[in-house]
Amino acid sequence: MSKTVLLVEDEPNIIEAISFLLERDGWTVRIHSQGDDAVDAVLRVAPDVLVLDVMLPGRSGFDILRDLRSNTVTKDLPILMLTARGQTKDRELAESYGVSHFMTKPFSNDEMLGKVRDLYTASADKP
Amino acid sequence: MVSFNILITVAVIYTMLLFGVAFYADQRAQRGPSRWLRSPWTYTLSLSVYCTAWTFYGAVGNAARSGLEYLTIYLGPTLVFLAWWWLLRKLVRIGKAERITSIADMISSRYGKSPTIAVIVTVLAIAGTTPYIALQLQSVTLSVAVFTEFPTGGGGGSDLNATAFWLSAGLALFTIFFGTRNLDANERHHGVVTAIALEAIVKLVALLAVGIFVVWGVSGGVSETLRAIDASPVADWQPSPSRWTSMIFLSAAAVICLPRMFQVLVVENADERHLRTAVWAFPTYILAMSLFVLPIAVVGLAVMPEGSNPDLFVLTLPLELGQEGLALLAFLGGFSSATSMVIVASIALATMVSNHIVVPIWLNTRPAGASMSGDMRQVVLLSRRLSIIAVLGLGYVYYRTTGGSAALSAIGLVSFAGVAQVVPALIGGLFWRGATRKGAIAGLLVGFGLWIYTLFMPAIGAFPSSMLLHGLFGADMLRPQALMGFTDMDPLVHSILWSISLNTLAFIIVSLVSFPTPMERLQGAAFVNVFERGDGAVSPIGGQAEAEDLLVMSQRLLGAREAQTLFQREATRQGKAGYLPDPTPDFITLLERELAGSVGGATAHAMIAQINGQTSITVRDLLAVADESAQMLEYSSQLEAQSRELEQTARKLREANTKLTALSVQKDAFLSQVSHELRTPMTSIRSFSEFLMEGGMDEKAQARSAGIIHEESIRLTRLLDDLLDLSVLENGQVVLNVQTARLSDLLDRAVSSAGVGSPKPDGLEVIRSAEDEGVLLKTDTDRLTQVFINLISNAQKYCVTDTPRLRIVVTRSQDSVDIDFIDNGLGISPKDATVVFEKFVRLTDQASAGSAGLGLAISREIMLRLGGSLDYVPGQGGAAFRVQLPLVWVERLG
Structure with missing residues (x-):
């Protein structure tokens, strides 16, 4: 069964870039570009790794993160957060909510790919 | 023929007699109450200072010239004493309750103890009285001249000026000696009053003697005299109603408002009950004074050679008829009239000048904070004495500059008209609580000004004739004796009409539109309702003050150390150990003064009075406290305003701070937004450029990547353009x-x-x-x-x-x-x-x-x-x- 990444992002060009990067590596990439029903999308798709943007139409990535962490199904889901704001307090906030990794845009393709792989491996190692 | 020397000798002996009487009366008064010193008769006789040499000699002259008009001078006071005795009673009652020292003090007290009013009335009194004093000096020198140069008559010489000088000096000496021997709190001068009473008898006896001699000795009985009067030109005289009304009004006002009359009527009054006698006895006295005026005038006109001065008939008629003894008595009568007027007037004026001008100036020029010790009394006495000398000196100088001129003879009525200007403020203040200080000042100034312009200046010949005929600056409306075109009017009536009516009008209007201070309100009530107050006089504090309570209170107000030092010093002075001296009146006065420095006089008085067991703090005490509190309130409201201002500033600062904080938050949000807007295209650019760098993409994917990179870099450029544009616009550059x-x-x-x-x-x-x-x-x-x-x-x-x-x-x-x-x-x-x-x-x-x-x-x-x-x-x-x-x-x- 192929590894699935759910990408929650609203910038078309970034979606295209990440999709290209991950699909080339053998991932199944599912896209969701709205904030408000992102949690439903996660539960529906049940991805191995979630890549979540902060500034989303409808709902902020932080709120989505908090909801996911308080849900028993998704509380251990590897979540990689992306932000273009790059402020330390955003990082702290995300960490306090239990983010798996926090990454500032722009990122290098290797960094992104490596992190998604790491998160997947780390979660797969767990019993 | 009576020689100059004999005349002077008689005058000097008479004067010494007066000195003796005055001295004895003073001594007697110090030993305690005396029946005759404080009798209603002495009081009534002292009121006769109303009859000066101007009435003693001048009434006959007036009758010779203007018939019965002289009667008005007597009718006015008679009217006041018979019909308005309740007004006199009110004046006397207030005078006692408020410890009034002069007419100026009376009016200023009524209007909240206004120093301005006191000064105005004092100046008015000086202006009105100085010529009058000069008139008395002139009458004495003229009468001396009559004796020494009779029968030729004529003007005076250096001897006469010397007479006037020595007369002034002697009067100053007498007045200083008996008028300022001590500072009696009641301002009563027993010696002076007694001497004045004696002089009153002398002038009445002298005039009666001359009259009796004329009627029975010359005319041959009452019926003969009446026939002579009918036959004389005097009988043809027709009264002018306006002039009569004015003159009666003037003399009625004068008997209350003339400084010397106020002095004997109110200040020197020993007992309010004396008024009961005076209200009928004084009119009787002046009736007696006026009884023989017409016969003397008529006989004088008939007997004396053509061109004789009728003003001196009282003197010249006995001389002409060889009655030298009678003439000498008449001289003493005139002398008494003149001297009593001058003495009382200068005491009254000196009191005003000293209390309302000299002492306030002296107090103001002293370094602040200097303590008021016992030397204050000496200062006041010295100031009184100097004032007396100044008043008499002024009279003498006035006499020397205008002496002998006809200007003097008219000055009596002019003087009356001047002091009558205080009538609206005085009477209004006694009966109308709405009268205010500003109203009184306005009325006084208007009346005073108009009197100076329409009567005083023309009377002393200070205006050139062109001004009298054509007005000030040639403005016809401003002719001093025909204001607004009121021509064909007797100058006196004209002046009275204008000055008194506009004075009253100004007084009423300004009173209505101005608001009294609490002190004015209180004094107004005290004056208007004087009879509703009990007879309880203001008693100085001196009761059973508990020294310890006083110390406790003083510590609170002065601070513990200062209060203890003060009390200890006093205790030591009294020969006691510790901190608690006996609360003697002296000490309490001292303490009150110390406390007044920190809480104000009225409060200090009220506080000590309370501790002292005098629980009945008067309404006046309370109001004075309220006045002080009002000042403190004003001060505290100023502070409040300041603190409000500070609060406002603080609030503005807080607002500014909030705004700055908000701005800072906005700036953070803005930077965060800019960061986001920049990083988002950068992310795509970096990602796709890395794919391109790796190679291995097909041509279509390469083109696609390059297209995205191109698109995003245009987006970046546009963003930067917009940001710069906005920055320029927002900065107004x-x-x-x-x-x-x-x-x-x-x-x-x-x-x-x-x-x-x-x-x-x-x-x-x-x-x-x-x-x-x-x-x-x-x-x-x-x-x-x-x-x-x-x-x-x-x-x-x-x-x-x-x-x-x-x-x-x-x-x-x-x-x-x-x-x-x-x-x-x-x-x-x-x-x-x-x-x-x-x-x-x-x-x-x-x-x-x-x-x-x-x-x-x-x-x-x-x-x-x-x-x-x-x-x-x-x-x-x-x-x-x-x-x-x-x-x-x-x-x-x-």
Whole structure:
């Protein structure tokens, strides 16, 4: 069964870039570009790794993160957060909510790919 | 023939007798109450200072010239004493209750102890009295001249001037000696009053003697005299009602208001009950004084040679008829009249000058904080003595400069008219509680001024005749003796009419429009309702003050150490150990003074009075405290105002701080937004450029990557342009490039460039009306076009419908031209309409709309710089924006 990444992002060009990067590596990439029903999308798709943007139409990535962490199904889901704001307090906030990794845009393709792989491996190692 | 020497000897002996009587009376008074010293008879006789040499000699002269007119001088006082005795009683009662020292003190006390009023009345009194004193000096020197140069008569010489000088000096000596021996709190001078009473008897006896001699010795009985009167030219005299009324009014006013009359009537009054005797005895006295005036005048006119001065008939008639003894008695009568007037007048004036002018000045020039010790009494006495010398000196100088002239004989009535100016303020103050200090001052100044102008100056010959005939500055209306064209009027009546009526009017009007201070209110009530008060006099504090209570209170007010030092010092002085001296009156006075320094006099008095067991603090005490409290309140309200101001400043600072904090938050949010807007395209650029660098992509993917990189870098550039543009606009650094262009041209340009610049032509239909767009605009046309482009491309981007349409509607109102951009899309919700102009606000979810959300913010800034506005107009069926340009920028075509 192929590894699935759910990408929650609203910038078309970034979606295209990440999709290209991950699909080339053998991932199944599912896209969701709205904030408000992102949690439903996660539960529906049940991805191995979630890549979540902060500034989303409808709902902020932080709120989505908090909801996911308080849900028993998704509380251990590897979540990689992306932000273009790059402020330390955003990082702290995300960490306090239990983010798996926090990454500032722009990122290098290797960094992104490596992190998604790491998160997947780390979660797969767990019993 | 009585020689000059004999005359002088008699005068000197008489004067010494007066000294003796006065001295004895003073001594007697010090030993305790004496029946005759404080008898109603002495009081009544002392009132006779009303009859001066002017009445003693002048009444006969007046009768010889103007018939019965002289009677008015007696009718006025008679009227007051018989009909208005209750007014006198009120004056006397107030005088005692308030410890009044003079007429000036009386009026100023009524109006809240106003120093201004006291000074005005004092000056008025000096102006009115000085000529009168000179008149007395003249009458004495004239009478001396009559003896020494009789029968030839004629003017005086250096001897006469010397007589006047020594007379003044002697009177000053007497007045100082008996008038300022001590500072009696009641201002009563037993010696002086007794001497005056004796002189009253002498002048009455002298005039009666001359009268009896004339009627029975010369005319041969009453019936013969009456026949002679009928036959004389005096009988032809016709009374002038206006002059009679004026004169009666004047003499009635004078008997109350003349400083010397007020002195004997109110200040020297020992017992209010004496008035009961005086109200009938004094009119009787002046009736007796006037009884033989007409016979003497008629006989004098018949017997004396043509051209004799009728003013001296009382003296010259006995001399002419060889009655030298009688003439000598008449001389003493005149001498008594003159001297008693001068003595009492100078005491009264000196009291006023000293109390209201000299001492206040002395107190003010002293270094602040100097303690008022016992030497104050000496200062007051010295000041009184100097004032007496000054008053008499002034009289003497006045006599020397105008002496012998006819000007003097008219001065009696002029003087009366002057002091009558205090009548409205005095009487009004006694019966009308609404009378105020400002009203009194206004009335006094108006009356005083008019009196000076219409009567005093003309009477002493100070105005040139041209001014009397043609008025001040040649203005006929301002003729001193015919104001406003009131010609053909007796100068005296004219002056009285104007001065008293305008005085009263000013007094009433200003009183009605001004508000009294609490002190005035209180004094007004005290004066008007004097009979409602008990007879309880103001008793000085001196009761059973508990020393310890006093110390406790003083510590609170002065501080513990200072209070203890004060008490210990006093205790030591009293020969006691410790901190608690006996509360002697002296010590309590001292303490009150110390406390007054910190809490004000009235409060100090009230506090000590309370501790002292005098629980009955008077209303006056309370009001004085209230006055002080009012001042403190004012001070504290000033402080309050200051603290309010500080509070306001603090609030402004807080607001500024909040604003700064908000600005800082905004700045953070802005930077965060800018960061986001920059990093987002950078992310795509970096990612795709890395794919390209790796190689291995097919051609199509390569082209796709390069296209995205290109697109995102254009987006970055546009963002940077917008940011710079906004920065320039917001800082007001923008330079407007004003040009004239037609609106239609600008819209054409905007539509075409929006259409060209659009990445995805969507067939937005633009509807315009050419006839409305023919307006010539004078503005920065490039900037305005930029706004138009922004609005049109927004419509292009956000008007999501099958047949997107944009209507551009131009309307002109009174002062602006409005250009509305209305599309047929979904519009903007009211909530969003408030934020749509903010930076980085994008209402749609399309992050790729191609802008950073700065367009409307920039457009609005541009419109502000152009003096216009850009607003969202709700309720137009779609999104509607209105560009408004003020008319100054609009030029109509043709």
